[in-house]
Every structure is written in C-alpha cells, then in structure tokens.
Amino acid sequence: MTGTRVEVRDASKDIDGAVLLHPTSFAVDAGSCVVLRGPNGAGKTTALRLVAGLTSPSTGTVTLDGEPADERRSATREAVAALLGTPAGWRDLTLVDHLTLVDASWGRDPATCHERVLAALDEVGIGHLPDRFPHELSSGQTQLFHLALTLFRPARLLVLDEPEQRLDTERRMLLAGLLRARRDAGTTILLACHDPAVTEAVADAVVDIDPEHR
Amino acid sequence: MTHASGHDGPVGTDRERLADVQHVLHGEEGSGSWRSLLYTLYVVALLSGIYGFTVLRGVVEVAHLPARGVSLGPTSGVGALVLGGVVALVVVLALLAHATGRRRGPVTPDLPWLDHVATGPADRRLVLREAWRLPATGLLVGGTLVASVLGAAVWGGGAAGPAAAVTGLAVGVLGSTTVLLAWLAGQLAADDHAGMRTGAALRTAARPGTALRALGLDGLRAHSARSARLGGGVLAGDPRAIRLEAASPVRRGRTWRLRSRGPVRTVLARDLLGLRRQPFLVVGSAVLLLAAGVALGAVVAGRPGNIVPAALCALLFHLGAGPVAEGLRLLGDTLGAPRLLGGSVTREAVAHTAAPAALVLVVAVPAAGVTAGLLAGGVAAATAALVTASVGAVVLGSQWLAAFRVMPPSFAFLPDVGPQVLLAWLAVPLLVSAGAGVVVVQTLLAATAGVPLAAASAALAVVVVWLRAHGVLGRASSAHRD
Numbered sequence: 153m154t155g156t157r158v159e160v161r162d163a164s165k166d167i168d169g170a171v172l173l174h175p176t177s178f179a180v181d182a183g184s185c186v187v188l189r190g191p192n193g194a195g196k197t198t199a200l201r202l203v204a205g206l207t208s209p210s211t212g213t214v215t216l217d218g219e220p221a222d223e224r225r226s227a228t229r230e231a232v233a234a235l236l237g238t239p240a241g242w243r244d245l246t247l248v249d250h251l252t253l254v255d256a257s258w259g260r261d262p263a264t265c266h267e268r269v270l271a272a273l274d275e276v277g278i279g280h281l282p283d284r285f286p287h288e289l290s291s292g293q294t295q296l297f298h299l300a301l302t303l304f305r306p307a308r309l310l311v312l313d314e315p316e317q318r319l320d321t322e323r324r325m326l327l328a329g330l331l332r333a334r335r336d337a338g339t340t341i342l343l344a345c346h347d348p349a350v351t352e353a354v355a356d357a358v359v360d361i362d363p364e365h366r
Numbered sequence: 367m368t369h370a371s372g373h374d375g376p377v378g379t380d381r382e383r384l385a386d387v388q389h390v391l392h393g394e395e396g397s398g399s400w401r402s403l404l405y406t407l408y409v410v411a412l413l414s415g416i417y418g419f420t421v422l423r424g425v426v427e428v429a430h431l432p433a434r435g436v437s438l439g440p441t442s443g444v445g446a447l448v449l450g451g452v453v454a455l456v457v458v459l460a461l462l463a464h465a466t467g468r469r470r471g472p473v474t475p476d477l478p479w480l481d482h483v484a485t486g487p488a489d490r491r492l493v494l495r496e497a498w499r500l501p502a503t504g505l506l507v508g509g510t511l512v513a514s515v516l517g518a519a520v521w522g523g524g525a526a527g528p529a530a531a532v533t534g535l536a537v538g539v540l541g542s543t544t545v546l547l548a549w550l551a552g553q554l555a556a557d558d559h560a561g562m563r564t565g566a567a568l569r570t571a572a573r574p575g576t577a578l579r580a581l582g583l584d585g586l587r588a589h590s591a592r593s594a595r596l597g598g599g600v601l602a603g604d605p606r607a608i609r610l611e612a613a614s615p616v617r618r619g620r621t622w623r624l625r626s627r628g629p630v631r632t633v634l635a636r637d638l639l640g641l642r643r644q645p646f647l648v649v650g651s652a653v654l655l656l657a658a659g660v661a662l663g664a665v666v667a668g669r670p671g672n673i674v675p676a677a678l679c680a681l682l683f684h685l686g687a688g689p690v691a692e693g694l695r696l697l698g699d700t701l702g703a704p705r706l707l708g709g710s711v712t713r714e715a716v717a718h719t720a721a722p723a724a725l726v727l728v729v730a731v732p733a734a735g736v737t738a739g740l741l742a743g744g745v746a747a748a749t750a751a752l753v754t755a756s757v758g759a760v761v762l763g764s765q766w767l768a769a770f771r772v773m774p775p776s777f778a779f780l781p782d783v784g785p786q787v788l789l790a791w792l793a794v795p796l797l798v799s800a801g802a803g804v805v806v807v808q809t810l811l812a813a814t815a816g817v818p819l820a821a822a823s824a825a826l827a828v829v830v831v832w833l834r835a836h837g838v839l840g841r842a843s844s845a846h847r848d
C-alpha cells in the first residue's frame with residue numbers, strides 16, 4: 153500500500169483566543185516516518201489532530217496527498233489510522249471481538265479473520281489475553297491493546313500521539329520494530345514521542361514544535 | 367512514642383474528636399446536610415399531601431369502584447390481590463436496590479472525609495454514621511410518605527375503609543426498611559474487605575452498626591468516587607458518564623467469540639453478543655415491550671376518547687426499546703474518536719438499530735395484535751399490529767435522539783433555570799416518543815374510521831422523527847471538531 157504524503161503549511165489553531173498551536177509547517181513524504189518533539193503544551197497533539205482531520209486549522213492548510221485533511225471526507229477516514237487519546241471501544245466485547253469487528257467492517261475475508269486477529273494481538277505482545285475485556289487490562293496492556301486496534305485497521309497514514317507511554321523498555325523497542333516494519337511496507341507515519349530511543353529507532357526526520365512563536 | 371504536644375495518644379473520646387472535626391470543617395453551622403434533607407422531605411410531604419393525595423383520590427373516585435362492587439380493603443379479595451402486588455413490587459425494588467448497592471451503596475461520605483478521617487483510629491461506625499443516617503432517613507421517610515398517601519387516597523376515594531390508610535403506613539415503613547437494608551447489603555456484598563456472600567450481607571445489614579464497621583476503605587472510596595462522578599454526570603447533563611458509572615463491568619461469556627460475517631452482519635452479531643453477555647437488558651426490554659404491546663392493543667380495541675392512554679403506551683414503548691438499544695448508545699460513545707471501523711457511521715447506526723427493531727417486531731407487535739384480537743376481533747388485531755409497528759418506528763428514531771445527543775444547551779448550566787432546562791433536555795427523546803406516538807396512534811385509528819389523509823399524517827410523523835434522528839447523528843459525528 154502506498155503511503156500518504158502529508159503537508160502542513162503555516163497551520164495554527166486557536167480556540168476563543170487560546171492558542172493551541174502557533175503557525176507550523178512541515179511535510180512528511182509518503183512512506184517515511186516523522187517524529188514531532190516538543191515540551192508539554194507545545195501543540196504536538198493539536199498538530200496531530202489537524203493531520204488526522206479531526207479539527208480544522210485556524211490559519212494555514214493541512215493536506216493529505218494534496219487534499220484537505222478532514223475526517224468527514226471518506227478519503228481521509230480511509231487513509232488515516234490514528235491513536236489520539238483513548239480510541240473507540242466497546243465495553244461488552246473482549247479484545248479478540250474488538251479486532252474481529254474492525255476486521256469485518258473493512259470487508260476483509262471472513263474465513264481468515266480469526267488468524268489475522270490472533271496474529272495482531274500476538275504482534276503487540278498480548279496474544280495470551282484474547283478473552284479479556286478491556287477493563288480487565290493493566291495500563292500498559294491497555295496501551296498495547298489500543299496500539300493493536302490502531303495498527304490493525306488498514307491505513308496509508310499512521311498518526312500516533314506518544315504511543316510509547318506506559319510501556320516498559322522492552323515493549324517500547326517492540327513498538328519501534330512494528331513502526332519500522334510499517335514504514336518499510338510503505339505506510340507514512342507521523343508521531344509525537346518523548347522517548348529518545350524510540351525516536352532514534354524510527355524517525356527519518358524530527359520536527360521540533362516550538363511553544364513560542366518565533 | 368511521645369508526641370511533641372506531650373500527649374501519648376489521641377485526646378477525648380471518638381465522639382468528641384469527630385465533633386471537633388465537624389466543627390473544623392463546617393464551623394458552628396454544621397454541614398447543612400440534615401437541613402437540606404429535612405427541607406426536601408418537607409417539600410415532598412407538602413406536595414404529596416396537597417397534590418398527590420388530591421389527584422390519587424380523584425383517580426380512585428373516577429374509577430367508581432364501590433359502584434361496581436369492588437372494594438380495595440385489605441380483607442377483600444381484590445384488596446388482597448392489590449396488597450400481593452404491592453408486596454411483589456417491594457421485592458422487585460429490594461432486588462433492584464441490592465443490585466444498585468453493589469455499584470453505589472447508601473454509605474458514600476465525601477472523599478476527603480474518607481481519606482483524612484476514616485483512616486484514623488476512630489470507630490468506623492461513628493465515622494460513617496452520618497453518611498448512613500442521611501440516606502436512611504430520606505428513604506424511610508420518603509417511602510413511608512408515598513405509601514401512606516396511596517393508602518389514604520384509597521380510603522379518601524371511598525374504595526376502602528380506614529384500614530387502607532393503616533395498611534399503607536405499615537407497607538411504607540416495612541417496604542422502605544426492606545429496600546434500605548437490601549441497598550446496604552448490596553454495598554456489603556460488593557466490598558472486598560467485608561468479603562460477604564449475599565446471605566451474610568443481608569444478615570449483617572440488619573445490624574447497621576456492625577455493617578458500617580465491616581465496610582473497607584477501598585470499597586468506600588470506590589462508592590464515594592462513583593457517587594461523585596454520577597452527580598457530576600447529572601449536573602453536566604452527560605448521560606454517557608452516568609451510564610458508564612452506573613453499569614457493572616461486563617464479565618459474562620468471555621469465551622463466546624464474535625465471528626466475522628461481513629461489514630453489516632458483524633455489527634448486528636456484535637449487538638447480539640453484547641446482549642447475550644448482559645441478558646438482563648433483553649429481559650427488561652422484553653417485559654416492558656410486552657406490557658407496551660398489550661396496552662397498545664387494548665387502546666386500539668377500546669378507542670378511548672382522550673390521548674392519555676396512547677401517550678402512556680408510547681412512553682412505556684420507549685422505555686422498553688431502550689435497554690436493548692445498547693449498540694446504538696455504544697456507537698454514540700465512540701463518535702468523536704478517530705474511526706476504527708470501515709464504512710459510514712450511518713450504515714453502522716442502521717445496523718445497530720436492528721436488535722431493538724427485531725424485539726419490537728417479535729414481542730410488542732404480536733402482543734398488541736393478540737390483545738386487540740381477543741378484545742375486539744380480527745380487524746382490530748390487524749390495526750393494532752400496524753399501529754404498534756408504526757409507534758415502534760417512532761420509538762426507534764427517538765432511540766437515535768437519545769444515543770447521539772451531544773451537549774445540553776448552555777443555559778442548562780445557569781443557576782436558576784438550569785435544572786429544569788437540563789431535565790427537559792434529557793427528556794426530549796421521551797417526549798418525542800410520546801408526542802409522535804400519540805399522533806401515530808390517533809391518526810391511524812382515524813384512518814381506519816375513514817378520515818381522509820389520516821394515514822399520511824401518521825407516515826409524516828414517522829418521517830419527521832427519522833429526519834430529526836438523522837440530523838442528530840450527523841451533528842454528533844462532527845460535534846467534536848472544535
């Protein structure tokens with residue numbers, strides 16, 4: 153699958169006078185991985201939400217393959233898998249049920265669904281917990297489950313907000329390996345990350361988001 | 367160890383020290399909790415006495431029971447049946463109270479009180495006494511008032527002698543005590559520290575002092591925090607927060623697996639699996655929809671002169687379709703988060719509507735048809751089935767309104783009119799069901815009587831509700847954007 157090219161040009165965001173992101177520009181080439189860095193409050197999450205099309209920029213533009221990023225457009229929804237906060241979940245489904253539902257909704261082959269689902273859980277290291285309900289997971293396992301959900305759906309662009317949070321060192325390196333594999337397969341990746349080791353392992357480029365406008 | 371003050375331990379009795387703490391926290395005035403409770407009970411007593419008694423007595427008088435030779439006195443046959451029904455109601459309420467107590471028990475002191483006072487050496491019975499006595503007093507007095515007014519209205523309306531009033535008082539005292547102790551037993555049974563099974567919890571709850579000493583800090587914190595979040599959800603007009611806090615975590619049927627059956631059928635299978643894991647939702651829905659169907663059948667057969675019976679049927683219908691519409695509510699919960707599922711939100715919402723629609727068709731429509739058929743023949747049966755299916759369509763649209771609403775209007779948070787606005791906003795789906803349901807029932811009944819365009823009016827009511835529902839879904843899908 154070909155990755156999506158992301159272009160952010162002088163994009164800013166303010167709500168009722170509160171500036172969440174000063175004008176910012178960067179680009180992510182198709183099939184590459186860019187890491188956003190910056191102190192808390194710099195606007196990294198806001199920049200990711202703009203790229204995922206979850207909100208509109210107050211000024212400037214955010215485009216995916218030349219088209220505006222807007223999750224109300226089916227092209228954006230089809231292209232972008234995002235982990236921004238807690239993803240959608242169903243309190244009455246187990247982990248394996250969640251992935252089955254995601255798999256089916258994208259029209260994949262029902263005959264091989266179960267194998268894909270188990271492999272996806274295994275990939276992030278929670279393959280031994282298929283029949284747990286989400287509320288029965290530890291915080292680290294919950295993060296791994298959220299990653300599994302996000303990585304499982306088809307996407308040409310992955311947008312991840314601090315995917316390393318709550319993970320131990322071993323799991324962080326596992327995450328870095330997964331992201332490298334997705335990038336090598338052609339998926340574009342944009343993530344905010346505070347972990348230097350993960351950044352070093354996955355980033356083709358690093359963009360520093362400055363909390364002060366210069 | 368010697369304290370800096372020179373004392374070897376706490377000064378004074380537990381009661382004195384707790385009184386000191388109360389003084390430090392609230393000053394000479396005290397916390398005001400008792401004043402608020404007593405004022406609330408005063409208002410309830412006033413309204414029950416003036417309006418409750420008058421209205422209920424009027425209802426009893428209008429029913430002309432004595433003229434029909436029916437007495438509701440506790441020694442008569444009908445009276446005994448009614449009393450049996452009341453006892454059954456108390457048992458159901460006690461079971462519900464026990465289930466509620468497992469999530470939110472009666473003993474929920476403020477969190478700071480728990481963290482800074484309950485952790486001290488004072489007797490836990492004393493520490494928790496006020497937090498227990500407040501809800502206990504409210505429930506006992508409130509329950510007794512309601513039952514007494516009911517009994518007095520039956521007496522005042524001439525359907526029974528003064529024994530009905532005495533019976534009402536007795537049922538009120540005993541019933542509310544039973545419900546109260548079941549509520550406390552629920553909290554005890556859910557408390558890891560108390561570690562009691564239901565039977566032991568019930569026995570312990572009968573001795574509240576012992577029960578309070580048995581409650582552990584972890585459980586108390588959980589219940590108090592949940593209580594605070596529930597209160598926050600109510601004040602913020604956030605039905606989702608209320609629902610998630612009130613609902614027990616699902617643990618049943620973890621090995622029953624969802625199978626992939628294509629994009630739409632898997633969503634439907636998801637809902638069915640979720641309902642298998644929470645069967646009480648199906649049972650609750652089925653019972654209420656059965657009652658709504660029977661009532662609608664009776665309305666169609668009887669063709670009453672006013673709209674009140676039809677409105678009550680539509681309300682019951684709405685309440686019945688609600689529990690089984692869990693899939694719609696869960697979809698509403700996920701709106702705003704980045705999409706995980708392929709396909710459109712509308713397609714998903716339609717798929718989630720299938721489960722409640724199926725229960726309406728399987729339970730309510732046949733119940734209405736059979737009831738009307740038995741009461742008024744074949745034509746009435748067909749009419750009742752059509753009316754019920756149409757009211758069902760309205761009610762399902764209202765379930766969308768309930769599942770996909772976003773935020774209450776900003777003036778719902780104003781101090782003076784806020785609570786009323788908030789209640790009205792929460793009641794909108796219910797009111798739409800009742801209003802449009804009445805239109806559908808009345809116009810379809812008129813259509814069978816040959817009134818031109820009546821059927822078109824019924825269809826228009828259904829279409830308007832669904833257009834509104836679709837609009838609400840669209841707004842909910844994009845409401846998170848800024």
